[in-house]
Amino acid sequence: MREAVASAETVLLPGGLTVRVPAVPALALLKLLTWWERRTVTTRDAVDLATMISWYSTGSYLDLLYEEELDLLARHDYDPALAGAWRLGSQLPGLLDETGKHALLPIVEDDDVLGRLANDAGGARAPELMRAMGAGIRHAIGS
Incomplete structure (x- = not known):
């Protein structure tokens, strides 16, 4: 939770109201760790994580893949969903200290x-997307 608060971004809402919300990688990290803790009682966290992974291949995230991450797209046969999942995964360890990073390893x-995790997330592409996210995490940790 500390990492999510530290990475929060300010968002302007209608009416001029500003709120701080966790960045997508921080939310995804929370969902992944919460799934790990609650995996025997609910699949909700995995479903939410899959939704966040899908965000990373749409809108401004898709634009970023094509503008700044062509090598990443090429490594994933120009499949934005896989490249986005890998990219999101690669950002999670940067939010953690060494102890936190190593807490991710038993999962990925x-x-x-x-x-x-893929089964709990559901969807035809969930297995390959979760593997891509896991590969991004492992790459960022250096394992």
């Missing part, structure tokens, strides 16, 4: 756990 280094 185990194919069975990633399979369970």
Whole structure:
């Protein structure tokens, strides 16, 4: 939670009201860790995480992939969904200290756990998207 608050962005709402909201990578990190803790009782966190992953291949995130991340797109056969999932994953460890980074490894280094996450997330592409996100996390950690 501390990391989510630290990375919060200010958003202007209608009527001039400003609020601070966590950045998407911080929300995704919270959802991934919450899923890990509650995976035996609910799939909600995995479904929410899948939604956040989908954001990373649409709108301004899609523009960014084509404007600044062509090498990443090429590595994923120009599939923006996979490149976006990898990119989001690669941003999660940067929010954590070393202890936090290593807390992610049991989730993303185990194919069975990633399979369970994908199953809980639902959707035809969930397995490959979760693997891509996991690969981005592992790359950023250096494992």
